[in-house]
Amino acid sequence: PRGYRQGAAALAAAAGVCLGVRPASRRCRSRTLSAAIAAGARTSRRRRRNAAIAARAQPAGVPDAVVSGDMPGRYDFAAVEQDLYQWWESSGYFAPEIAGKIPCRRDERAPYVIPMPPPNVTGRLHMGHAMFASLEDVMARFHRMYGDETLWLPGMDHAGIATQMLVERQLVAEGSSRQDAGRDAFLERVWKWKGEKGGAIVEQLRRMGASCDWSREQFTLSERMSGSVVEAFVRLHEKGVIFRGQRMVNWSPVLQTAVSDLEVEYADKAGHLYHFKYVVVGPDEQPEDDYIPVATTRPETILGDAAVCVHPEDPRYQHLIGRKVQVPMQTRAIPVIADSYVDREFGTGALKITPAHDFNDFEIGQRHGLDSHVVIQTDGKMSSLVAELGSGQYEGLDRYQCRKRLWADLEEAGLALKREDHMQRVPLSQRSGEVIEPMISEQWFVNTEDMAQRALDAVESGELRIQPERYAKIWRGWLQEKQPWCISRQLWWGHRIPVYYPKGQARGKYYVARSAEEALAQAKKDLGDDVELEQDPDVLDTWFSSGLWPFATVGWPDDGAADLKRFYPAAMLETGYDILFFWVARMVMMGIALTDQVPFKEIYLHGLVRDDKGKKMSKTTGNVVDPLDSIAECGTDALRYALLTSSVPGADTPFGKGMLDNSKAFANKIWNVGRYIITEYERNASAYPEPPVAGSAFSRDEVMAMPWIERAVLSKCYHLVEEVTQALHANSIAPPTKLIKAFLQEDFAAWYIEAAKTRLQPNLGGDPASARGFTAQRVLLNALEVALRLLHPFMPFVTEAVWQRLPRAAGAADSLMISPWPSPACAGGVRDEEAEAWFAKMCSAVTAIRNARAKHSVPTKERVALTFYAQDPGFREALLKELAAVAWFTKADPGKIEVLEFDRRQETPQGVVRTVVSEELEVDMPVAEEEVDVATEVARLGKQLATLSSQLESTEKKITPAFLEKANPTAREKILQKRDDLAQMKAAVEEQLQDMKSKMAAA
Secondary structure, three states: OHHHHHHHHHHHHHOOOOOOOOOOOHHHHHHHHHHHHHHHHHHHHHHHHHHHHHOOOOOOOOOHHHHOOOOOOOOOHHHHHHHHHHHHHHOOOOOHHHHHHOOOOOOOOOEEEEEOOOOEOOOOOOHHHHHHHHHHHHHHHHHHHHOOEEEEEOEEEOOHHHHHHHHHHHHHHOOOOHHHHOHHHHHHHHHHHHHHOOOHHHHHHHHOOOOOOHHHOEEOOOHHHHHHHHHHHHHHHHOOOEEEEEEEEEEEOOOOEEEOHHHEEEEEEEEEEEEEEEEEEOOOOOEEEEEEEEEEOOHHHHHHOOEEEEOOOOOOOHHHOOOEEEOOOOOOEEEEEEOOOOOOOOOOOEEEEOOOOOHHHHHHHHHHOOOOOOOEOOOOEEOOHHHHOOOHHHOOOEHHHHHHHHHHHHHHHOOEEEEEEEEEEEEEEOOOOOEOEEEEEEEEEEOOHHHHHHHHHHHHHOOOEEEOOHHHHHHHHHHOOOOOEEOEEOOOOOOEOOEEEEOOOOOOOOEEOOOHHHHHHHHHHHHOOOOOEEEOOOEEOHHHHHOOHHHHOOOOOOOOOHHHHHHOOEEEEEEEHHHHHHHHHHHHHHHHHHHOOOOEEEEEEEOOEEEOOOOEOOOOOOOOOOHHHHHHHHOHHHHHHHHHOOOOOOOOEEEOHHHHHHHHHHHHHHHHHHHHHHHHHHHHHHHOOOOOOEOOOOOHHHHHOOOHHHHHHHHHHHHHHHHHHHHHHOOOOHHHHHHHHHHHHHHHHHHHHHHHHHHHOHHHOOOOOOHHHHHHHHHHHHHHHHHHHHHOOOOHHHHHHHHOOOOEOOOOOOOHHHOOOOOHHHHOOOOOHHHHHHHHHHHHHHHHHHHHHHHOOOOOOOOEEEEEEEOOHHHHHHHHHOHHHHHHHHOEEEEEEEEEEHHHOOOOOOOEEEEEEEOOEEEEEEOOHHHOOHHHHHHHHHHHHHHHHHHHHHHHHHOOHHHHHHOOHHHHHHHHHHHHHHHHHHHHHHHHHHHHHHHHHHO
């Protein structure tokens, strides 16, 4: 070995063959030779240990806090997280170009693109953000390590209403208003606020470990994005898709703008249901004795009614269809119409129709050609039209004042029937909190009929996949309505609509253009050189600009843009199910309309994050959990893992302090597992001529030559790689977290590391320099490194912090996050189901023995004798080869462990406790005579039998014909095997219980 060369001169001198020195005496030569050999050995060990330490040499830039000094006893997340993140980002690891440094697992490298749902510029990190950041980061990190050219594209939304409200409040606090400031000065103020305080959420997303390419970050009001928005409006208008017209909108009297459906929240509130008479009039429009009873929750809208509607087959009102009735408190007569929309069983079976103030009434009015009377103004007061319609006494009243006064007048006129308490769903403005007023208004709309149908077809054909699949049905239900989309907002902060009107003329004539100069050129051709134009004061709905997000962010409308060619369409759109229609559907429609492509291939929908009792988090109930507080207390990895391990596509996720604490404990477990293995490695490195390194794969022949416990662990690791990889390709996020945790905590930490001690620690009969010791050291490093790579997408910080301290081969990646995703070959590429079965049996037997020791209060220091009775000859041989491990696990005397054929067992001897592990495996453990209590054993076995019976019954209930037909083969095989195992254990316990009962009867 190379290390011994350092003792060459001493050896030569000792032999008397160097430098002409006279040879020493034989005894002296012997002592000198021994000293020289020892010196050479020490030098060799030092060099090998130094080589092992050198294998941990760090790439430039790795934070000192991550790699310097000894590993502390607890994982200090605060010391490494932000430094690690800054290193990753500054090293360019988040950019798709880094893929060139990562081996690709596919035949051909492919782009994998996730457009981030842009959070509001006013936003602060909440649990919804934490959830999407965690889920999308898992997807991005997995595909990056897999070798895909991964682009997670971040950005922010200008949040029209929220941002404008925030700055307006500042002005009000200063005794001013946006109207006082004027449009230009107000917008300058908003941009200033954005520059100083906006976008804090970007840094908070960094705290979440979001590995998005910040160099490509976009803002919906940037110059580039604004140009894309104008281009989209112009093109859609040229296609005849955008039009101006009068239709129903959600109107906010406080914000003085139309708002989207997403900005309307519904709440159950106590109100009243008002019943009144619609008196029938004759041909001369004079009242008759007959009337139609009608009920409403909004009496003020009576003043704008255009008809009373009944079901065409309702015998109570058929004779009145085509007649007229008089609007209460007006002399106006309106028709009685018939429409199958009416539910005959609900209320009186008759509806008042107010087309200008109710969405359903508007549709009925369109079908029947009814007039629309806007009797409530944009400020929530009754309009001058009520006077024109014959009820001027209500003009100018607030809508609620009008309600109160009108009902009093109805009572006085004898037209009121009754008023009853009524719980109703009330639409509220998400931003200002007031009741939304449905109102007909002249706005800009997008005709979605064609694009909605193409979006439907994309899902039906499989071109676009929605996960979970049940949301495809909801997708169809919403898009089939094909309602026009209101895209104009009466705000100042946003993309101003690129429409220009001739000054001083009616707004029937307008010009849509990419710039004011282009519009003016068009107008001069039509109206002469003296024409002056003014731009439409409204801005576009935020959802219009964010609808362009997947393609505008990568360069559209520049068809030659490199990013557009490479990264569009995207692979994945991940977001909350609550905005499937408001944002996702609009992106699909806009992508199809403007690029003729579906903008992404898959939609993954996550649910809301609720508290641990399943309640929605709200400030009112006081159950809001601040993710930044959670990070400060337990670390980013703990927060991510707690969210991810419970996440199910399309379902709400419970979250509580207990989950966070458990996740923090798991992060610390990972740290301590790594700390033990690294410490053991450094202590033993000098024993190896060539110290092992992490990340080196095993050949099949190497694995098959290993002891069976090592084969079992590597086989489990191999299977884990397969399962986690398959799950992540299927966007199944939660199951891998549980699989990896089970492997690390149970198979690896609780069992294999303990078994490895019997190979490495001299006090347990181990020898690190032996073949078994060297193999154990390699397996420890290999399995840990593979597990860290698998876990990295979920818990990036602790995995990187441990990985950076592992000894690695020359040429290994500088960072875990750009290491290649493990293939099954990393774990030997061998699935050894026989070794896994032996491993499981050994673990079950050890657990049973430990329980028996505890049950009978056998002192921990007492090394007991054990007799195994095993049916499987292979397992008997396996146990005999691992007596040291079994003895260490069970605190038994390795010289007093017997492994016998199953049929050699006899009636349980006095002073012996027999433990049933399975139908084919039992263990006898002698205990002191006075410690054996037959009655206690009968009770214990009876309880065990009841538990097994309950588990077997529960398992059998799950095995229905429908389950057997629909379940995947792995799940089906697993539950059938579980049923068989439980049945076998039940039979064995029944036999032992009968044996003990016989003893008790004999006594």
